[in-house]
Amino acid sequence: MADGDRLAGKVVLISGAASGIGAATARLFAERGARVAIGDIQTDKGQSLAGSLGDRALFVHLDVTNEASWREAVEAVQALFGAVTTVVNSAGVSIPANIEDETLEGFHRTLAINLDGTFLGCKIGVEALKAGRGGAIVNLASTLGAKSGAIFPSYSASKGAVRMLTRSVALHCAEQGYDIRVNAVLPGAIHTEMVEGYIAAGEAAGATREQVIGNFAQVHPMKRLGRPEEAAAAIVFLASDEAGFITGADLPVDGGFLA
Ligand SMILES: NC(=O)c1ccc[n+]([C@@H]2O[C@H](COP(=O)([O-])OP(=O)(O)OC[C@H]3O[C@@H](n4cnc5c(N)ncnc54)[C@H](O)[C@@H]3O)[C@@H](O)[C@H]2O)c1
Numbered sequence: 001m002a003d004g005d006r007l008a009g010k011v012v013l014i015s016g017a018a019s020g021i022g023a024a025t026a027r028l029f030a031e032r033g034a035r036v037a038i039g040d041i042q043t044d045k046g047q048s049l050a051g052s053l054g055d056r057a058l059f060v061h062l063d064v065t066n067e068a069s070w071r072e073a074v075e076a077v078q079a080l081f082g083a084v085t086t087v088v089n090s091a092g093v094s095i096p097a098n099i100e101d102e103t104l105e106g107f108h109r110t111l112a113i114n115l116d117g118t119f120l121g122c123k124i125g126v127e128a129l130k131a132g133r134g135g136a137i138v139n140l141a142s143t144l145g146a147k148s149g150a151i152f153p154s155y156s157a158s159k160g161a162v163r164m165l166t167r168s169v170a171l172h173c174a175e176q177g178y179d180i181r182v183n184a185v186l187p188g189a190i191h192t193e194m195v196e197g198y199i200a201a202g203e204a205a206g207a208t209r210e211q212v213i214g215n216f217a218q219v220h221p222m223k224r225l226g227r228p229e230e231a232a233a234a235i236v237f238l239a240s241d242e243a244g245f246i247t248g249a250d251l252p253v254d255g256g257f258l259a
Helices: 020-031 043-056 067-081 104-131 153-175 193-204 209-218 228-239
Strands: 011-015 035-040 057-061 086-089 135-140 180-187 250-253
Touching: 011 020, 011 067, 011 104, 020 035, 020 043, 020 086, 020 228, 035 043, 035 067, 043 057, 057 067, 067 104, 086 104, 086 228, 104 135, 104 153, 104 180, 135 153, 135 228, 153 180, 180 228, 193 209, 228 250
Parallel strands: 011 035, 011 086, 035 057, 086 135, 135 180, 180 250
Antiparallel strands: none
């Protein structure tokens, strides 16, 4: 089978797909023949990405914190493309603030998007995949869910929880005999809008853009930031039939950060 058809038959719903890793993942799935729903709260960016991918793509407005929004998104995808086979939970936020500066409101906002959003993506995802032909769920955790830093109490808490949520859902699906695999990808610093936010914060604190990027690069043994396409390749692999015996796993994409 040609590379371009390898994922023909997959129907993929990706949250947070208007930007960064989610957008790169949508492009790769579409390139390999899958039909892809781009779910996001950023309508203009999401529609424009879907438009650039042609008939194989659809934009659906999806607020991951809202259960009704998930159900509407799944219905819209099923109506156009048929049963969903794959859910990628990529929507997320990271607003650095140490425990003294972080507010309870900020903590709850991060958990609502990163953890509640992934919980709902798994819950509605299992329901949708079970009703169809089975499939795979891939959650975006983070290296910061395995090793923290002083300015990431909320983000690390959310991503550590996403790793354990992933394992529990994977075990449930295996125990029930569902043909549904559930895995987590743990990216290191990947150059997306999220990292641009850190760069802007660094510049506001007096550092140069090059210094902030250099600081990120030097904590990764490969001495560079990752590219969204590199995270997307790992996500697409875990979602593909080639990963048929992999479930409940963490896959770092981090230039050796966690090694
Ligand atoms: N970039 C990195 O260095 C990095 C590292 C580790 C993990 N991650 C994780 O990867 C995922 C993707 O990150 P990214 O770097 O592509 O970020 P990004 O900021 O480029 O994209 C995140 C997307 O999530 C969307 N989003 C935010 N709130 C939402 C909501 N309530 N409902 C639906 N969509 C919502 C945003 O609109 C945006 O399009 C996130 O879960 C992030 O935590 C990123």
